[in-house]
Amino acid sequence: MWPAARCIGSQFPRSPMNQTSPLPLPAADAASARPGLLQALAALLAGRDLRQGADALAVELAQLLQCTQVALALRGAGPGDLALAGSSLPTELDPRHDSAVALLAAMHEAADQGQAISWPAAASLGAAGPVAQAQRQLAGTGAAVSVPLVTDGRIVGVVTLVRGERPFDAAEIRFAEDAALLCAPVLELQRRLALPWHGRMREWARGDKGSRKTRPLLFAGVALAAALLAVPVPWRVSAPAKLEGSVQRAVVAATDGFLQQSNVRPGDRVREGQVLAELASQDLELERRRRESEVQHHETSYRAAQARYDRTLMVASQAKAAEASAMLSLAEAQLQRAKVTAPFDGIVIKGDLTQTLGAPVQRGEVLMVLAPDEGYRLMLEVDETDIRALSPGQRGDLVLSAQPGTVLPFIIRRIVPVATAADGRNFFEVEAQLQGKPAALRPGLSGVAKVETGTRSIASLLTYRAWNWLRVAWWRLTP
Structure with a gap:
């Protein structure tokens, strides 16, 4: 890193001439130079980015000090490096051109010595003055002066001014130093903002004055964070969960027919034997009456044959009466099954028939699904990446969306060995049993379940999925 400048404006070492000679601007006192300084700062701030601001500052200084060329260079990637940031010339300087090489050499000369250097040099400095070889080569038959840009005690760049035969006097150099002192913090801030994130990290690692103060604290914070990431914490596998009845019974249509009436809807509690729905029974009633009539007819024929002692007619009539009686029993059973009843006390969880009244139903068609009031099972949808951590007997906790303030414990009973694909992911169904007898539960409630699977470090929990x-992506890409 370049040595910190001892002074800028009043901080740079000056000859006695610099301390007494006024700046040859329109006004003679030092306060009259302030408008010029403000103009230079305003030109810098008017730029939309570092390049435009530096060019505008260079043009403004060239006009104020009547220079043929003004260039600015700021600290580069490495310590001591300079990179051209702005120029008063309309064309961009090529760092490989001889003129740009001479310009950067003059800037390095001022930066290495940590003070403003001019050619021709002030006569009072004599042999003890700074080395100005690069300034002399840059000036040629004219005059040149390079002033370091200093902020927070660090040299962050250099501004170089070149003009024709008239040399720079002490007042003009003092004005250039003051302008550099005023604009250096703004230029450094713009340069930092223009850096990418890795450039900022590289500068921090290089260690300037500010980072040297904060680096121990940052290192301590990083060490503390690393220690915290290594702390083992309980690892719980999370999965969506749904509450189901321990037993689910499908209520089906016992015969073909038309839906005539529905007495319950999903969510209603029913008792064993309660009529849930009714099918149209007019045809079945006619069939029953026809079979009754046939039974009576064959019984009458049997009695008549018995009175005549006609054994052949008796046997035939008896057989036909038995057949008609069987068909009558079938008709009565079908008529009875036209009323769909609940097989046990429970709750209707599926099957809203109120919207399909009058629709035809077929024998064996599922009309409703019932679940018992008590006794539930929990079904977890565990992602395939976490299923290897689960086994029967593990404990967990459930929080339902309907009861967010209640934690329900459960135990895993069974893991279905077949994966299910849904919603763009693969998962395994895991059956669990709730502990105790929680109240106010209904089949179909959903929530989030967490299964205790041991301990892992915080870092592992945060990164194991990624x-x-x-690993899978690498295995897929490698031949």
Whole structure:
């Protein structure tokens, strides 16, 4: 890193001439130079980015000090490096051109010595003055002066001014130093803002005055964060969960027919034997009456044959009466099954028939699904990446969306060995049993379940999914 400048304006070492000679601007006192300084700062701030601001500052200084060329260079990637940031010339300087090489050499000369250097040099400095070889080569038959840009005690760049035969006097150099002192913080801030994130990290690692103060604290914070990431914490696998009845019974249509009446809807509690729905029974009633009539007819024929002692007619009539009686029993059973009843006390969880009254139903068609009031099972949808951590007997906790303030414990009973694909992911169904007899539960409630699977470090919990994905992706890409 360049040595910190001892002074800028009043901080740079000056000859006695610099301390007494006024700046040859329109006004003679030092306060009259302030408008010029403000103009230079305003030109810098008017730029939309570092390049435009530096060019505008260079043009403004060239006009104020009547220079043929003004260039600015700021600290580069490495310590001591300079990179051209702005120029008063309309064309961009090529760093490989001889003129740009001479310009950068003059800037390095001022930066290495940590003070403003001019050619021709002030006569009072004599042999003890700074080395100005590069300034002399840059000036040629004219005059040149290079002033370091200093902020927070660090040299962050250099501004170089070149003009024709008239040399720079002490007042003009003092004005250039004051302008550099005023604009250096703004230029450094714009340069930092223009850096990419890795450039900022590289500068921090290089260690300037500010980072040297904060680096121990940052290192301590990083060490503390690393220690915290290594702390083992309980690892719980989270999965969506749904509450189901321990037993689910499908209520089906016992015969073909038309839906005539529905007495319950999903969510209603029913008792065993309660009529849930009714099918149209007019045809079945006619069939029953026809079979009754046939039974009576064959019984009459049997009695008549018995009175005549006609054994052949008796046997035939008896057989036909038995057949008609069987068909009558079938008709009565079908008529009875036209009323769909509940097989046990429970709750209707599926099957709203109120919107399909009058629609035809077929024998065996599922009309409703019932679940018992007590006794529930919990079904977890565990992602395939977490299923290997689960086994029967593990404990967990459930929070339902309907009861967010209540935690329900459960135990895993069974893991279905077949994966299910849904919603763009693969998961395994895991059956669990709730502990105790929680109240106010209904089949179909959903929530989030967490299964205790041991301990892992915080870092592992935060990265294991990404690490597993990377391993699979790498395996897929490698030949």
